[in-house]
Amino acid sequence: MRSIAIGLLGAGNVGCGVLRLLEDNAEAIAARIGARVVVKHVLLRHPGARRAFDIPASAKVTDAQTVLDDPDVRVIVEVMGGLEPARGYVMQALAHRKHVVSANKALLGTHGKELFAEATRRGVTIHFEAAVAGGIPILRTLREGLASDRILGITGIINGTSNFVLDAMTRTGASYADAVQAAQEAGFAEADPTMDVSGVDAAQKLALLALVAFGLRVDPTAIPTEGITRVEPVDVQSAAALGCVIRSIAHAELVDGRRLRARVHPVLVPTLHVLAGVYGSYNAVLVNSAALGRSLYYGRGAGMMPTGTAVVSDLVEVCRSVVAFADRGPPPEALGTIADVVPISNGDERHENYLRVRVPNVPGVLAAVAGCLGRHGVSIKRLYQDPRGPELPVDMVLVTEAIEDVRLRGALAEIDALETTLVPTMRLRLLPPEPLDG
């Protein structure tokens, strides 16, 4: 049986997961590819570090050029993370006509345009299943399982840290700060969780999903993005009273067949909605497509072995192409065209909205808030206000009827300009219930 040599850039948790899976499943993988995968080089930045996998000394290298310049190496697996030197290494690998498998969403989100253009120029492919939702085979499904379908929209819970935090607040009544600490202690949040809780990580993943789903490339920083840092226990409790849980979602949809709408933000999800059942650090992607309708893909969005499975399944696919198309260039879809787009404004989108306005317990505040809403044509559907002591601020909780976003924002600007509004008003969209069409 022939062999295919690969080079691994990085041997942290994910890299060691990849090595473990390749070793444990060597026979099955060889049978599937029709060739053996040989890890010829593993590039280490910290050669002396303790690792979860015992790397043979003969494979360890500390000079990237040993890997990138080796003509034997057909596929580079980049699991080092970060922007540089990863970007430079991947560019070199592509220039040497090596296929690339990457788990690096920041790299692809930031430098994707340059990298994919180079891959196309060189007739090689970049696979990145592990960059989007860890072990969930969502990109493969979009590309292959729904190959004959048209994707209309995607709604995902694709940041495990945010979901863990919101889920912990829901289950235990914890404050945001305590829930973040619990996530850190459980290993589901970084020491600095900013990228996750701000929505930036989800926006990067959403851009990659949109690329595969729609063939549209968007700069992740151009996606309207709200984090979860302002969610308070009162919001979680009010959501429960409304039959909802709070989840942070990333949403993208096609408008008029070629324009992209995209956003990342926390949202109220009805408890019977399939996305409400996504607990802890799990991820899920709900796909709406023309022929299949609604379908959902759910699983672990991070972790050494889940992410490792995604990297290895990409590697298997690439190696199958190497075997099959060896002397005839890459598989045809590698040459597909991609359009660069800017997301359209979300101002005309209609949602019901949850508003939490913090005011002093004095007469007249409701009239003032209601006046702001009324002037912008926003109708109130429900209203709660918990009694408090006379000295304490009060949280007015309102649910609006469906209203264009731009009008709601006008009303919010007025409300937040009132002298009686103590903190910026919390606004969360309501996700509609699932269609009960059978």
Place this chain on the structure above:
Amino acid sequence: MRSIAIGLLGAGNVGCGVLRLLEDNAEAIAARIGARVVVKHVLLRHPGARRAFDIPASAKVTDAQTVLDDPDVRVIVEVMGGLEPARGYVMQALAHRKHVVSANKALLGTHGKELFAEATRRGVTIHFEAAVAGGIPILRTLREGLASDRILGITGIINGTSNFVLDAMTRTGASYADAVQAAQEAGFAEADPTMDVSGVDAAQKLALLALVAFGLRVDPTAIPTEGITRVEPVDVQSAAALGCVIRSIAHAELVDGRRLRARVHPVLVPTLHVLAGVYGSYNAVLVNSAALGRSLYYGRGAGMMPTGTAVVSDLVEVCRSVVAFADRGPPPEALGTIADVVPISNGDERHENYLRVRVPNVPGVLAAVAGCLGRHGVSIKRLYQDPRGPELPVDMVLVTEAIEDVRLRGALAEIDALETTLVPTMRLRLLPPEPLDG
């Protein structure tokens, strides 16, 4: 661009869905395959029937040999259903070294051994994504997305009719008979729903899932199977009081790495479990695997377009292989080995169980029932009994502690032999809550 000729056997709903998808997505499919798919023949049994797709006269044939004997035709798509003549046609196609895509679970469940052996002998493949869970790309995921993982177990809601009926009973309080009628009126149940509500259809699909997941082939009729026909409103209400919904699941798992456990039956699912959120006629498959852990795949299990997408995605994959491996035989995994197995006894499995015992409202019945349980070592965890009029039978609802199935069955046999037991006791296993491991 080259062309690949295919022959379609049958042009009912699914067949017309396939034709529609191939026409609507011709460019995208050709780009993905590197060749055009040309439907050269469509075999019709009722040439004059009204159809959802306008088939060109030049493609219509009524003689199967025209399709099966045509050396141009590389792939046969069998969407006619039923056992004969489908079996004979598929055998002929394989003998002529044509690849086969089939949506026919009854055919594969009944004659799979013979068909797969012939495919292996001829060096061609049989793909059958559409036979298991309609549009959900579950077989592809097991085969490719989890290629480097080891599947440990599968728990699926894979009969849309049963789920529709149970869900309708839950939502509306309807009787079983009324819910079946609602399913028929909504187009989610056949005039004779026996195959679906008896669990036979789910067992056939489960056998196909086990074949792909574990490489183990089991006769579907050897899988312990219970239908939903005995579920009554009192069971649905009692489940709700226990924080559960009733779902019909198909379960298979690997024991000791090579033995198969399998069963199909209704079960109590905690409302926060991800399978509880599968409503209406939707299907879902929860996979437990060594590296990825728990993952779920959810979507439409039936219908013209959902099933069509599964057939076409199989067809795309087969055609890619035809292009890639044209002169070098089939892709290697087509030659994988399959072991024939008999499912092991479920007698040693431990479950908590819901029991509903219907008795006359007379003194001493509880003592008698409790005595039967006690003699077999079955502990009672919870007990409900709704008050009724003195003349009416009473439903005693019990939840047992976890107990080996064989012991529970011993106790049930004694309970049902009591003179006071008016109807066979309803027994439903309890699905454990999802592990809260983050």
